[in-house]
Amino acid sequence: MELQCKVQNYDWGKLGHESKVAKLLSSGDTNALIDTDKPYAELWMGTHPNGPSLIIERNILLSEYIKDNVDAIGPLVQKRFGVSVPFLLKVLSIKKALSIQAHPNKEHAEQLHALSPEMYKDPNHKPELAIALTPFEALCGFRPIYEIKEFLSKLPELHEILSKESLDSILTYEEGDSTLVLKKVFDSLMSCDKAIVAKSLEKYIKRLTSADESIKSALLFNTLQKLYSEFPGDVGCYAPYFMNLMHLRPGQAIFLKPNLPHAYLSGDCIECMACSDNVVRAGLTPKHIDLPTLINMLDYTSYTPEEMLFNPNMEDENSCIWRPPVPDFAVVKIKVLKGDAYNTIIRPSPSIIIFICGEGEACDTEPVRVRAGTVLFLKASRQLTITPATEHLEAYQAICNV
Numbered sequence: 001m002e003l004q005c006k007v008q009n010y011d012w013g014k015l016g017h018e019s020k021v022a023k024l025l026s027s028g029d030t031n032a033l034i035d036t037d038k039p040y041a042e043l044w045m046g047t048h049p050n051g052p053s054l055i056i057e058r059n060i061l062l063s064e065y066i067k068d069n070v071d072a073i074g075p076l077v078q079k080r081f082g083v084s085v086p087f088l089l090k091v092l093s094i095k096k097a098l099s100i101q102a103h104p105n106k107e108h109a110e111q112l113h114a115l116s117p118e119m120y121k122d123p124n125h126k127p128e129l130a131i132a133l134t135p136f137e138a139l140c141g142f143r144p145i146y147e148i149k150e151f152l153s154k155l156p157e158l159h160e161i162l163s164k165e166s167l168d169s170i171l172t173y174e175e176g177d178s179t180l181v182l183k184k185v186f187d188s189l190m191s192c193d194k195a196i197v198a199k200s201l202e203k204y205i206k207r208l209t210s211a212d213e214s215i216k217s218a219l220l221f222n223t224l225q226k227l228y229s230e231f232p233g234d235v236g237c238y239a240p241y242f243m244n245l246m247h248l249r250p251g252q253a254i255f256l257k258p259n260l261p262h263a264y265l266s267g268d269c270i271e272c273m274a275c276s277d278n279v280v281r282a283g284l285t286p287k288h289i290d291l292p293t294l295i296n297m298l299d300y301t302s303y304t305p306e307e308m309l310f311n312p313n314m315e316d317e318n319s320c321i322w323r324p325p326v327p328d329f330a331v332v333k334i335k336v337l338k339g340d341a342y343n344t345i346i347r348p349s350p351s352i353i354i355f356i357c358g359e360g361e362a363c364d365t366e367p368v369r370v371r372a373g374t375v376l377f378l379k380a381s382r383q384l385t386i387t388p389a390t391e392h393l394e395a396y397q398a399i400c401n402v
Contacts (some may be wrong), residue, residue: 003352004029006044012096013041019093019097020133020268024354028373037183044130045352045375045398048054048275053352055377060376066350074380076348076402080327087329089352089398090271091133097227098264099285100139100236100243101106102298103127105258112293119288124276127326131333131396132248133356136267137223140254141241141303143176145170148185149302151241157204158238161196164187179300180348186242187295190235190282194332198233201346220245220268227264227284236283239263244305251333255310255324259299270354270396318342323401332397334386336360341387344378347401351378358393362386 007025016022016036021043026032034040044051055065062085077086103126103178104112111122115298130138142148149170152158159167166188169181192300202358205228208221216222220240227237246254248269256262263284280294281287282348283300312320312333323330334353336342344351347402351361352375359371363385370393378397380386386393 001058001377002056003045003053003377004056005053005375007040007043008042008051009039010041011039012094013039014093014095014268015039017094021091021093022190024091024356024373026373027371028375039095040093042093043091043354045354046078046087046275047085049336050277053375053377065126065228068381072377072379073350074348077145077350077380077400080402081400085350085352086327086400087352087398088273088275089331089396090273091268091354092130092264092271093268094266096230096265097236097266097284099287100261100263100282101238101279101285102259102261102282102294103256103276103284104278104280104297106350108258108297109276112278118178119290121277124274124278125272126276126278127258127324127328128273128329129253129322129324129329130256130264130269131253131270131331132250132272133268134250136246136248136250136252136269137265138246138248138254139239139247139261139263139265139309140191140256141244141260141262142186142242142300143244144302144304145173145182148242149173150180151219155204157200157207158241158298161189161192161200178302182242182300182302183295183298186298186300188380190291190295192235193236194233197235197238198324201233201237203226218358223265227267227374231284234283236263236285239283244303244308246305246308253310253312253322254308255322257325270331272329272398274326315345319345327401330399330401333400334395334397335392336386336388336394337392338390340386341385343357343376344380344384344386346395347384347399348380349402350380351399352376353378353384353395353397354394355393358390359394360386360388360390
């Protein structure tokens with residue numbers, strides 16, 4: 001069943017046809033009009049009440065359809081999650097950085113919701129998987145501590161704003177558990193007076209602007225300049241010196257487990273997550289920042305960029321799967337070449353499938369013409385036959401990981 005899906009026009013999105021979201025929207029629906037001056041940030045595919053999908057042929061919300069057609073969910077998913085689609089599939093197109101944030105685990109989400117339901121609106125966790133569609137930049141997890149020490153040795157501006165105790169603890173660190181050291185220095189950074197941080201950043205930007213290219217490159221000037229232009233004076237501009245700066249190629253992915261600090265900076269991606277709005281923010285945002293909660297919940301493990309990559313497993317010659325360690329979702333990438341017909345693997349869960357490029361036909365009981373931007377809902381334990389009419393057809397399929 002073909003779905004009509006909700007576009008979110010958040011101000012951080014890419015404008016007009018620069019946006020993958022807008023391109024997919026106009027390709028999937030030839031009547032869609034794209035405003036070149038408007039941001040097209042997210043395409044939501046699922047049953048989330050803030051952006052529910054509509055079954056076009058029946059003119060009914062997907063969430064309403066499954067209430068009356070429980071078989072569409074399947075017994076395994078119903079037993080675990082009730083009568084629901086427990087994941088939200090998205091396409092994101094990012095021009096301006098999203099906030100530095102982390103998501104609580106399930107138990108913590110329940111506690112936060114009970115204490116502050118107006119801020120934490122549901123009791124669910126929010127693990128996320130992001131798969132790059134275009135070159136994609138993100139901050140993800142804390143850097144190896146020796147890299148942070150190296151940056152601090154070259155940034156006297158940070159020495160001026162960090163507490164002496166936290167700075168000494170990291171600069172003298174040699175071996176052992178680094179989590180307490182990282183927590184102390186990150187807390188000192190994020191807690192610093194906003195006016196002092198703004199003055200420090202202004203001074204630092206001025207110094208780097210006149211530096212030679214090798215120094216600029218070593219000190220991540222392009223990233224710093226981007227963040228500073230978007231959030232002048234924000235303490236989050238210093239985050240790249242503490243967090244891994246990831247440059248994902250199309251097809252590479254990161255999995256954002258609970259408590260892992262992260263921020264998307266630019267690019268287009270497929271994103272799949274548990275259905276939740278629970279976000280604890282730290283910087284690069286005009287929204288509410290809950291610093292005490294964030295500082296106490298963060299994962300202060302040092303990771304390498306390689307450890308942050310989340311790799312798929314091949315299922316057959318046409319599909320690979322990213323299977324996170326959560327039951328809420330997994331994502332399958334399907335690619336079929338012209339001249340072939342591919343039968344999707346039968347899953348015990350419902351699926352939402354978005355076609356990313358190419359044209360052709362998809363058939364469950366009745367054939368449907370598909371092209372880039374077509375979104376389909378497939379009932380549990382059903383199979384889709386995909387036949388390209390162009391050089392190839394490529395799609396992403398979200399399923400429950402049960």
